Amino acid sequence: MANNSFVKTGYLTRFILRLDRFRISLWLVGLTFFTLIVPVAYTGLYENQQERDAMAVTMENPAMIAMVGPGNIENYTTGVMTAHQMLLITAVVVGIMSILLLTRHTRADEEDGLIEMIRSLPTGRLSYLNASLLVISGVSVALALITGFGLYALGIESMDLEGSLLYGAALGGTGLLFAGVTAVFAQLAETSRGTIGWSIAILLFTYLFRAITDVSDEALSWISPLGWVTKTEAYDANHWGPIFILIGVSVLLFILANYLHAIRDLERSFLPSKPGRRTATRFLQSPIGLAIRLQRTGMIAWAVGIFLIGISYGSVLGDMETFFEGNEMMEQMFQLTEGGSITEQFIPMLLIVMAIMSTIPPIMAMNKLRGEEKKDRLEHLLGRAVSRTRLMGGYVVLSVVNGFVMVSLSAIGLWSAGTAVMEEGLEFSMIYGASMSYFPAVLVMIGLAVFLMGYFPKYTTLVWLELFYSFIVLYLGGLMQFPEWVGKLSPFDYIPQVPSEDVSVMTLVMLTVIAIVLMVIGFIGFNKRDID
Amino acid sequence: MSLLKVTNLTKKFGTFTALDKVNLEVNKGEIYGFIGPNGAGKSTTIRVLLGILKATDGDVKLFDKDAWSDAVEIHRRVAYVPGDVNLWPNLTGGEVIDLFVKLRGSNNKSRREELIKKFDLDPTKKCRTYSKGNRQKVALIAAFSSDADLYILDEPTSGLDPLMEQIFQECVFDLKRQGKSVLLSSHILSEVEKLCDKVAIIREGTIIETGTLNELRHLTRTQILVDTKQPIEKLAELKGMHEIEETEQGLSFQVDTDQMDQVMRHISQFGIVKIESAPPTLEDLFMRHYEGTEKVDVSGAGGAQ
Known part of the structure; x- marks a missing residue:
């Protein structure tokens, strides 16, 4: 044998x-x-x-x-x-x-x-x-x-x-x-x-x-x-x-x-699979309930991950001063200027990275709609009394809430670890507010995903390219000395770097408006096109 | 009263014409068969009916409403079973049935349980473990436990075993008794023959034949097996004769149904000992339309006498 x-x-x-x-x-x-x-x-x-x-x-x-x-x-x-x-x-x-x-x-x-x-x-x-x-x-x-x-x-x-x-x-x-x-x-x-x-x-x-x-x-x-x-x-x-x-x-x-x-026999296993529910809970019986159910595990895993990233960034804040002292390259990379503590100037860079990471799960949540379309499962819903607006609306709401939760968790993680290791502590409202100022940029990225889903469903992955671009430009921007317009192609670049810069409410409102416009266009496109 | 009326429906994907001036009409209480080979455009037509694809041209009305712009209104009265049932691998069959029924609007709990028992489905299993037939059962149970006026079924039995097919047919007859309408796309001809009042045949995006089964039978042939006292003379010279063949049991041939009368008169002169006739099957009809090149009046070259 x-x-x-x-x-x-x-x-x-x-x-x-x-x-x-x-x-x-x-x-x-x-x-x-x-x-x-x-x-x-x-x-x-x-x-x-x-x-x-x-x-x-x-x-x-x-x-x-x-x-x-x-x-x-x-x-x-x-x-x-x-x-x-x-x-x-x-x-x-x-x-x-x-x-x-x-x-x-x-x-x-x-x-x-x-x-x-x-x-x-x-x-x-x-x-x-x-x-x-x-x-x-x-x-x-x-x-x-x-x-x-x-x-x-x-x-x-x-x-x-x-x-x-x-x-x-x-x-x-x-x-x-x-x-x-x-x-x-x-x-x-x-x-x-x-x-x-x-x-x-x-x-x-x-x-x-x-x-x-x-x-x-x-x-x-x-x-x-x-x-x-x-x-x-x-x-x-x-x-x-x-x-x-x-x-x-x-x-x-x-x-x-x-x-x-x-x-063992083929297609059998040793860990027994327990029988599932015989009937659906009330919660599941709506398009958005279904969307949540399908993404639940992934979202929880991301939430824990984002929170841990926040904590790990926060935990290095205590030794920042020693770390940066006299290191020119680091100072250039993080565009440190005279005045203000190094920690305060370092925080915006952490916030950008965390904001970009927090954008990954909401975009995954949005692009899941395309995944469902490719697997021919949207017709089950659209073939019943569910309008396209309601279907896509569920995913958009889920994605926006997801983004909000992720940004919040990263801020809470950063603050809780940071305040524990720093001698003078960190002010929660400052960190949370600064993190939240990136939320409009997250919305623009979600808007981009909605827009692509509406008009260019075959290219929904392009939104990842834009996110990756944002990361490269903003993370390495200071070091590489890119011309200014290079950064302007990313929504994250417009966000004022709180706390070292002042909050510009106008910019945040404008970004939110752009996000909403992209979403509205996306909805129009999704209502007009063939489902694959 | 027509529940569904499609007029000159054309659907293009880029330069490819998937549907070319398709016309369909399903009336209240009718079971309408929609047959054609794979890739002929059955599923495309159905997806236009459901407002999932947008018609390039033509008029598609269900319940006198536009299939595209009034999709949600229409779907409250429609139950649909897709040809390829893809389900969410991590939900159970029971959950999916409830979701589907709920999303249509109405809910019939007792009917659901009865159907689950009838179709012999285990609703506590995750969909990933279901075979094609079981996934189809999920979609069928969801459809049949809905109170719809029109049922659109796209090759619903392609994965079912004969026993389940029987149950499916019972369910369709139940609908018929209640005066509901069904659009049944299929390539299982015996099923369409058994269930449907009317048939439309589609091929390469064009409807090539519509009508009741009786009407369509005019276009087809009857299989005759006959044994006579004297050899039949000049049979091959008659109009509408095909595939004449000498067998041990007697003479076998096919005859165009509209020529039946004169052929019978001719044969009876030779003293019939035994005669068997088989009705034209949809199979014949189907084959004749799909063998695109075959001419209707190819006479039996292998003549009898």
């Missing part, structure tokens, strides 16, 4: 590689780019050991250790600094990559009935699972080698070959490990959503567990796989032991997934 179970694994591996070649390339290019750009930026930002030591001081508080893990503050070279501040967070992203890539070709393909098709062909029972595991293993190895040699190729003094390869191996090992976790949950959970949900939950749990133990008792962090990543101490002590643990545990998980796959 065993030898039959793996027939055509090689062929299927090439098949999956072909299906995912762009997806995989994008992940690899993206991860490599962000891995390599950081040490380059650090060499520019911190020219000597003294400046790095100043930076190191700001990292020596529980909040930062919880976020990025412990680092050797005594020997804070560019290499150590990169590994300390970037390795863990990149590893988390690699974990997400593994989870998403592997779920596609395990539970998701099974759910869509594709594995049934492949099983009916002369392929082994375990071939497809192992083909997808082989692909993800290949991706992890490629990632380890590319980032490892890439970091070494930067030619930065403190980044030697061994440390660089270890850094890459830690990323690759994390990829393998979460591929293993996902492969197991693909057997346990009944749906692809469940698989992703459980795997991400494990990822978050290992991150949080490590955060708590890193602060309280570092030895306990050895229990968390993400703890192993920081324990490599790349560019410093260079421990290879954790890499072998990562690989070993991954292999065990792969074997467990194979075993579970072998003993």
Whole structure:
């Protein structure tokens, strides 16, 4: 039996590689780019050991250790600094990559009935699972080698070959490990959503567990796989032991997934699915109720995420002064001027970034309407006594409320952590008001999404491009010295930078008016066009 | 009284003409069959009727209201089952049924339970676990438990098993008894034949035939199997004869229905021992229209005598 179970694994591996070649390339290019750009930026930002030591001081508080893990503050070279501040967070992203890539070709393909098709062909029972595991293993190895040699190729003094390869191996090992976790949950959970949900939950749990133990008792962090990543101490002590643990545990998980796959029936799972509701609640029985129900989980997850981002930004406010002192590049980047405390001038930059992040969930909420259209599910509603205005209106209301909640949560998060770490505290109304002044810009982005949905439904994704553009222009604008009109193409640029600038009510009103006009045009277009 | 009247409906997607001057009329109490192969324009027509697509040209009226501008008013009196039922994977069947019924307006709880039992659906399961047939059942239960005046059903039985198809047909007859109207798009001809009073055949965006089944049968042939004492002479020379074939049981041929009388007179001269006739099926009708190139009067070349 065993030898039959793996027939055509090689062929299927090439098949999956072909299906995912762009997806995989994008992940690899993206991860490599962000891995390599950081040490380059650090060499520019911190020219000597003294400046790095100043930076190191700001990292020596529980909040930062919880976020990025412990680092050797005594020997804070560019290499150590990169590994300390970037390795863990990149590893988390690699974990997400593994989870998403592997779920596609395990539970998701099974759910869509594709594995049934492949099983009916002369392929082994375990071939497809192992083909997808082989692909993800290949991706992890490629990632380890590319980032490892890439970091070494930067030619930065403190980044030697061994440390660089270890850094890459830690990323690759994390990829393998979460591929293993996902492969197991693909057997346990009944749906692809469940698989992703459980795997991400494990990822978050290992991150949080490590955060708590890193602060309280570092030895306990050895229990968390993400703890192993920081324990490599790349560019410093260079421990290879954790890499072998990562690989070993991954292999065990792969074997467990194979075993579970072998003993279960296709399209069955080990975690039982409980029966759902027999009837709909009153709440569900309207277009907007349906829209909320469909997006509920995602919205809650985003709300928690945005709140945590607010908290993490707030937690660094305490050490701002030390951090900026005498660093010209940073001062230029954040356009700091004389007068006013550095913290006060730094806050607007944080607010812009948080506002742009808070725009993501409301736009997702709005573009969900297009997703529903593409899946032919709008005709169920429009074929009944629901007008197009009422249908789209529900999504717009949901999106606007969503944006309001997200901006509020980011402000509350920033304030609550900031006021706790700063000696003089922060005024809540100042932070909340300043955050809220970005809300009209969020409305304009929602308006743009509504407009595209009405007149150019095939191009609803363009709104993401505008958001990305806003981020680049405003975040790097000061550094890159763009001409003024470049910024004017983003609604976020018009917002006065409270508290260092005065509130201009007129600007906010104008932006809101533009948003409303875009929405009205969008409604007109949606009422006139064919539904796909 | 006509509930649905489509006059010269034309729908273009860019330069492609999906529907070309389509005319349809469904009266109160009628079960109207709408047949045609895949891609002929059945679903496009229905989506124009529902105001989901906007007509490029022509007049589409339901209950004397415009299908596009009065869509919501119209939909209060219409129940619709799409051909491809896509549902929300994370809602249960029961939830979707309630949502659908509620969005139309009226609600009939007892009817809902009765239909769920009849169609043998488990409403507590998430839609992602449903097969095509089960998703169709959800849409059908939602439609049949609504009190509508016009039911628009787009290939509603393509995923149902024969037993469920039977139940579906009962439900349609129930509607007919209540004097409701149904527009049934299908390519299952036996079903249309069993249920429908009138039929329209669409092909490549054009209606090529409409009328009652009886009217359409004029255009078709009857299958005859006959055994006579003496061999029949000069059969092939008669008008309207097709596919003459000598079999062990006797002579088999098809005859155009309007030529039946003279053919029978001719055959009876030779002393009939046994005669079997099969009624023209919609199948024949359908095939004749879709075999675009086939001529009506190709006579049986493989003659009898």
